[in-house]
Amino acid sequence: MxxxxxxxxxxxxxxxxxxxxxxxxxxxxxxxxTPNEVLAAQWAIKQRIEAHPARFMFRDLKPALRAAADRLATVLGGRGDDYVFTDNATSGVNAVLRSARLGPGDEILVTDHTYGAIVNAARYVCEQSGAALVTVEIPFPINDDAAIITAVENGLSERTRLVILDHITSHTGIILPLRRLVDICHSAGAQVLVDGAHAPGAMALDIPLCGADWYAANLHKWLFVPRGCGVLWASPAVQPDLHPAVISWRLGEGFTAEFDWTGTRDPSASLSLPAALDFMDRLxxxxxxxxxxxxxxxxxxxxxxxxxxxxxxxxxxxxxxxxxxxxxxxxxxxxxxxxxxxxxxxxxxxxxxxxxxxxxxxxxxxxxxxxxxxxxxxxxxxxxxxxxxx
Ligand SMILES: Cc1ncc(COP(=O)(O)O)c(C=O)c1O
Missing domain, CATH: 3.90.1150.10 (Aspartate Aminotransferase, domain 1)
Structure with a gap:
């Protein structure tokens, strides 16, 4: 090709x-x-791992993940060290939600277009912490951004601690006016977690320029990476308080260290990222x-x-x-x-x-x-x- x-x-x-x-x-x-040639690259990676499994997992894995993150940053913007790989968007969102320090009186804001699994995760942390889940309605069909902005503005209060915004809504396929919404939420004193599950590969995207605090996404949807590859970007300011949903050996050693090892798992999907990006580049x-x-x-x-x-x-x-x-x-x-x-x-x-x-x-x-x-x-x-x- x-x-x-x-x-x-x-x-x-x-x-x-x-x-x-x-x-x-x-x-x-x-x-x-997943394209055939990316599957072939993933198979080659699996064979490389199996040729010397402990050496690969405990010596070679971290630099390989960091190199892949650096390559990803050339496509999605910013620095490789602000990106970590997750199994999927759900686990990236869960990491943020489970790291949030919420209490009674606090609110998490979502919309009625938020993906159901993410609503469940938000509801769970609300129930655990005594915070409240607030849902605003965005009309559908929709003609312009105004109704979205009004809905989010009306849902914000001085109690809103965290707003979860889809970049592209799952069931309705709408691109939200992210940068404006992020600015509005920040002005109201709320932090913003973007669920960008559908965005990488589907739209022009510079993640740091979105201005959010965290951006969770899938690379196995529109970026041609094998299934089981999500990514979580975090602004440097929020990284010290962010931990994977699965805590493992590297607790307290910093953002990339904690996420680069969340227990023994198959890293071949994430390590196939360069092959997927090569494929996309040729297309x-x-x-x-x-x-x-x-x-x-x-x-x-x-x-x-x-x-x-x-x-x-x-x-x-x-x-x-x-x-x-x-x-x-x-x-x-x-x-x-x-x-x-x-x-x-x-x-x-x-x-x-x-x-x-x-x-x-x-x-x-x-x-x-x-x-x-x-x-x-x-x-x-x-x-x-x-x-x-x-
Ligand atoms: C907007 C949105 N968020 C999250 C997810 C969850 O993705 P995953 O199951 O890969 O974690 C999806 C899946 O389609 C989605 O559309």
Whole structure:
């Protein structure tokens, strides 16, 4: 693979991934799909580890992780030593939440678009500490940033200690106006944890420039790293009080030392990061982002036209995932969403999340360079067939 790949985006790319022939995969967002050559690099790393396991784990691992973090910083901004690897975004968020010193009267602010697992973690630390969990509502569909800013402003109080902001919301695919929100939260005296699970690889991103205190993300979604690779960035000011959710040998030895060893685990996903970035570089990171964005937006517009419904969010608030409306005669319940999802998967071999929200069903359309418009048209045909029987 080499040269300009942009013209080859679409089904011509599929051989670079181990996707099942015939499967229509419109759900890159959920757990990613690792390219073949990155899987091969990961296998080579596993063999290198097994050639001398204790030497690798206790001597070679730390410098290898630090080198990978330095490489990551060239893509996501800032210094390698402000990044640590986690198994996933959930564990990065848990590290921050479990390190927070909260007490009765304190508040954590989330939105009604916050990912459910993260809400659970926030609720848990609130219950343990006596703090309160405050949820603000962001309207959906949405046309501009104003409603988001107003919702967060209205949810802040002098008791708000921590605000959790998605960079790209999971179920609704909206890019939040992060820098403005962070500034508003800081002005109100609250710290900000960003859940950027979907951001690296899906949108242009400089993490330190977001201005937050912590930024947790996944690299195994849109950056082509094998599954089980998250990252946690922390501003130097908050690092001394930040500990992994799993405490191990290096407690008290500093941010990178504590996170670089959280017990014996398989580090091969994180160490495959350079191979994933090489792959992305050859595709062209900006070309990938632009193709995915344009395809997701066009696919949502196609569903909106075909089923006479609204689009979820305007193009400038969309990265590589967009919600397309489904026919209005479908029951907007979780049960119907689950039944339609399973019908699409098991009858048509189409994997796509179906979301019940704001009184209708939506398909969350994730575009990746191995997808093309005909995939989304096949989805629309299959949904139409389902709706016709209702
Ligand atoms: C916004 C958001 N946060 C957190 C997560 C959790 O990711 P993981 O299961 O890799 O920890 C996801 C997963 O899709 C997500 O969309």
């Amino acid at each position: 080499g040269g300009d790949m942009t013209g080859k985006f679409g089904h011509g790319m599929r051989d670079l991934w181990p996707l099942e022939p015939g499967a229509i995969h419109l759900n890159h967002g959920t757990v990613g799909v 062209g990171g900006e070309a990938v982002r632009n193709y995915n964005h344009d395809l997701a937006v066009a696919a949502a517009a196609m569903l909106a036209e075909r089923f006479a419904g609204p689009i979820g969010a305007p193009a400038h608030m969309t990265a590589a995932m967009a919600l397309g409306p489904l026919p209005e005669n479908l029951d907007p319940s979780q049960e119907e969403a689950g039944a339609l999802h399973d019908h699409l998967l098991y009858t048509h071999n189409i994997e796509v999340p179906i979301i019940a929200r704001s009184g209708r069903l939506w398909a969350r359309l994730a575009a990746q360079v191995y997808c093309q418009m005909s995939d989304f048209e096949t989805l629309a045909d299959a949904v139409e067939g389902w709706a016709a029987k209702k």
